[in-house]
Amino acid sequence: MIFSALHTVAQENTWWKETVFYQIYMPSYADSQGDGYGDFNGITGKLDYLKELGITGIWLTPFLRSPKVDNGYDVADYYAVDPTYGTLDDFKNFLHEAHKRDIKVIMDMVVNHTSTECEWFKEAQKSKDNPYRDYYIWQDKPNNWESFFGGTAWQLDETTNQYYYHKFDVTMADLNWSNPKVVAEVEKVLRFWLSLGVDGFRFDVINFLTTNGILQDNPIKNGSQEHLYDINQPGVKAALKQLKAVVNSYPNRFTVGEIGSDKVEVLKQYQSPEMMDVVFNFNFGSIAEFSAQKIFSELHSMEQQMESYPTLFFGSHDMPRMMNRLANGNPDKAMALAALMLTARGVPFVYYGEEIGMHNILANSYDEIVDIQGKTHYKLAIAEEKTENEALTIANSHNRDKSRSPMQWNGSASAGFTTGRPWISVNKGYSSNNVALQEQDKNSMLARYKALIALRNSQPVLQYGSYKNLDFKDDRITFTRSYNGRDITVIINFGNDYKVTLPAKSKILSGSINLKPNSFILYTTGE
Ligand SMILES: [Ca+2]
Ligand SMILES: [Ca+2]
Incomplete structure (x- = not known):
């Protein structure tokens, strides 16, 4: 009896290996009642759209009660939905409707710090x-x-x-993770949300947990601080294991960790079924400018060094949009990157709006900056006697508003996001680029995304297959994935025109053998 019970609990939980996640930035997705902020009823109304797109998991950015100095990454009450986004019942309804459509939901959990407005x-x-x-x-x-x-x-x-x-804003005080009462308090929070049925968590800045009592100065090297005592402290792993034990006590749950580090050898230390199922690697995901070689070498290094699945993403709320940063405004290039994200080995995270090729927004003056990080850098620059223009340039380079503009649903006022005044500027290009327009065009990015995601969802090779090879030549990324005797080969061409020679008995799943620059082909061999 005991053994069979244990066996059931220990059964490998693998749904996340099959899942295409979609990140929703809460205030910017869909506003149901005209106050200019996205909300749960708005998102619930878009679940059929997401189902149609092929999405099988949603990551929601923070929605717990918060003064939102840092857009909810400053929690004031871990048991309440922020009234901006609706009520707890609205959330429960959203979760129920998502589950009805076989869409899992993970929530952002921010436990490095709380808002200074938290009762604690x-x-x-x-x-x-x-x-x-x-x-x-x-x-x-x-x-x-x-x-x-x-x-x-x-x-x-x-x-x-x-x-x-406060590692972050002055209104965000770091929790003391060397205090067992803090650990117990957070465990209680996790149980509350797991009991409601959330499928897991994205843990925010998880290696910043302050677990070490030694608060000595960080050493200075070449003019900048080495984060010897404030990040990756002894005790972080033990804390993560305690949190994951709570998560694992509920069936079929999943965790993804945000690790503040650019080293795969640091990231991988936190990745295990006992800590984080997967972690974000920002060297891959937030690469500052396009380089096929760099993208390949990060993919290769994750494959070499990480024991479990890497995450595959090119956008999030903390970085400029992939369309501007990597694709130079070229939809074909954005699609080629999407093909990599959706066919390589790993867990893909599509950032909302990527599927229609949304572009950055940019602040033209201090008043247009909403992001606390952008504002802080502006004020610091002014304090250093920079001119307003210089300060704006500096602020914009740190300003995370760029990728947070409202989802472009249609050509009506405010892109159909709200009937009121949106909390942040709508991208001015919305009238020529929106979901409604792309739904009418069978060659649109949206249509191509749907086809790619449908392929991924229907091919276990793309979910479970290991690499037979993973190569880079002449700006072409090539790999063959293999599972249960079936192979799928993917060639993504960022170089010049290239003609593919298909092996005997192969069948094209997507694309053609005449690869133009920024195009791709998927073909299968075997049964
Ligand atoms: Ca609203
Ligand atoms: Ca901390």
Whole structure:
């Protein structure tokens, strides 16, 4: 009895290897009641669109109650839906409707820090002997640790005359993960949402958990700080194992970790069924400008070094859109990149709007900047006596608004995103680029995305196949994936015209043998 029960629990949970995820940036997807912000009822209304697109998993950016200084990555109440996005019942309805369509839902879980408006912090602030005091990190004197958003990471709290630590904004106080009460508190939060039926979590900046009591200065090397004591601290892995044990106590759940590091050898340390099922590698996903060689070498390095699946993505809410950053506005190039993301070995994450080739927006003045990171860099530049124009340029290079403009549904006012005033600028190109237009065009990006995703969803080789080869030559990325005696070969051509010689008995699944620049072919051999 005991053994069979254990066997059931230990059965490998693999749905995520079959899943095409779609990241929804909560405030920007669909507004149901005209306040200018996306909400759950809006998203629920788009589930048929996502089902049609072939999406089988949704990652929602934070939707818990928050002052939204950092768009919800600053949680004030871990048990409440932010009223901007609706009610808990709206969320439950959304989840039910998604599950009805066989779409899994994972939520962003931000536990490195809370908003300073969280009750835990408000209590902690009251006195040095408050029971919540040690939920956070306090010092009589700041050390040299820097905020990720710029400037010092310490803020004086005048009530108790001590400084609290904030790796990010001053309104986002870091939780003290060396306190077992914090761990227990977060476990309770996870259970609450898992019990409601969420299929897993995307854990935010998970290697920033402050688990080490030693708060000494970071060493300075060549003028910049080495993050020896504030990131990847001893204890992070143990904390992740505790969190994952809670997740694994519910059947068929999944975790993906955001790891703040550009080293695959650091990333892979956090990837295991006992910690994070998969992790994001930003060297691959947020590569600053197009290079077929660089994309290939990151893919190759993940394949060589990581034991489990890598994640495959070229866009998120923290980086400029793939269409501008990598594809230079060329839809064919964006499609070739999409083909890589949807046919290589790994878990693909499509960022909302990529499927219609959405472009960046850019702020023309300080007033147009919404993102806290953009604003902070502007103010720091002004403080350093830069001109307003210089400060704007600096701010725009850090400004994450670029990829956060409302989803372009149709040609009506505000792209059909809202009947009211959108919280952030709509991309001006929406009247010529939107879902409604692309749905009428069988050669549109949307149609091509649907076809690619349908292929991935129907071919176990593309979900489970290992690589027989993974090669790069003349700006062509080529691989053959193999599973249960069936092979699928993918050639993605970022170079010049190239004619493919098909092996005997092969069948083309997509594309043609005459590969133009920025095109691809998929063909199968075997049964
Ligand atoms: Ca709304
Ligand atoms: Ca921390």
